[in-house]
Amino acid sequence: MWSDKQTSGFTPVKGYSQTHLVDRKLLYGPDSTPCSAFVLGQIIWFDYALRYLSQIEAALVKKRKKCLQRRDLDPALLKSCDDLLAETREEFADLEQGMLVTENMLPEGNVKGAYExxxxxxxxxxxxExxxxCIAxxxxxxxxxxxxxxRxxxxxxxxxxxxxxxxxxxxAKTGEWWVTTERRAEMIDILGDSLHSRDPEYLVKMADAFFEPQKKSALAKLSERLVRKVKTGIAEWREKRLERMHLKQIEKLHRVEIERVRLLEVKELLAYNACYFDEKDWECW
Ligand SMILES: [Zn+2]
Ligand SMILES: [Zn+2]
Ligand SMILES: [Zn+2]
Structure with missing residues (x-):
């Protein structure tokens, strides 16, 4: 499992550039866990491709909504939107399967622990990072x-x-950019080439951003401590308040009970008295 003490990310093994794509390895963490560079690259690639399809889907949903709001509803446009949406969602499901299979290929222990x-x-x-x-x-x-x-x-x-x-x-700020399949394929290919290049620089940079858990800044730690303190304070206050409420409820119940007993006693006393006087009266007779 990943522990907070691990700070170093990925480093390429010696002779990385001379090795065949499927045999290239990056070493992770202080115990240098070997990890397939191809698997790491594929995870980053799948992530991009899935985001790509997600963003196409979001744009299509927007376009479909606009289409439905129009008074002169264009059934052909609506149909093309629906067809593209179905196609995009199907493609997303296929790619997500690929992502899940690749995620399972990550070595158990440090690397998977860090990722999760x-x-x-x-x-x-x-x-x-x-x-x-994104800014660049x-x-x-x-x-x-x-x-x-x-998002x-x-x-x-x-x-x-x-x-x-x-x-x-x-x-994109335009409405027609996203539909071309050629452009989609081109963009995704360029990314694949950079990730699987003989030069590991880009892969290492991306793998660190995709795997290495974030180190907490001193400010983040301080704010966490403050939040914890406030939460504990609120819990204690709540507890005390509940206790007070509880006591008040008991007192109230107690008062009701006393009243009930008192009423019962009075009734009994009256009944006894009635009987007593009856008897007494009878005796008198
Ligand atoms: Zn961004
Ligand atoms: Zn924006
Ligand atoms: Zn944007």
Missing amino acids: TLREDPSWWLRK LVRE RGGCCARRCGCCEN SLDRSKGHGLGHCTSACHCC
């Missing part, structure tokens, strides 16, 4: 329009959430 620990935070990809990358590629983080942050609010998907790809509707 990082993803415990649903907005893990808003880490500064990937935000910087001219994504929404460069314009601060909030699209990347908003972190989507809980409907396990994969396909993250920074802008060339399919981001907001980045």
Whole structure:
């Protein structure tokens, strides 16, 4: 399992560039766990491709909504939207299967532990290394329009959430850019080439961002401690309040019970008295 003491990320093995693509390895962590560079590259590639399809889907949903709002509804346009949406969703499901299979190929222990620990935070990809990358590629983080942050609010998907790809509707600012299959294939191929290049620099940089759990800053640690303190304070206060409420309730119940007993006694006394007087009266007779 990944432990907080592990700080170093990935490093390429000696002779990386001379090795065949499927045999290349990166070493992870202080105990240098060997990990297939191909598997790491494929995970990063699948992540991009899934984000790409997710962003196409989001654009199509928007387009479909606009289409339905129009008074002169164009049935052909609506049908083409629906067909593309179905096709995109099917492709997403296929790619996600590929991603799941590849994730299973990660070595158990440090590497898988690090990968899973990082993803415990649903907005893990808003880490500064990937935000910087999005800015460098001219994504929404460069314009601060909030699209990347908003994607972190989507809980409907396990994969396909993250920074802008060339399919981001907001980045493109036009309505017709995303449909060309050639452009899609071209972009995804370029990324694959960079990840599986003989020069490991890009892969190491991306693998570190995709795997290495974030080190907490002193400020983050301090704010965590403060939140914990406030939470404990609230819990204690709540407990005391409950105790007081409890006491008050007991007192109230007690008062009701006393009243009930008192009423009973009075009734009994009256009954006894009645009887007594009856008897007495009878005796008198
Ligand atoms: Zn945007
Ligand atoms: Zn964007
Ligand atoms: Zn971004």
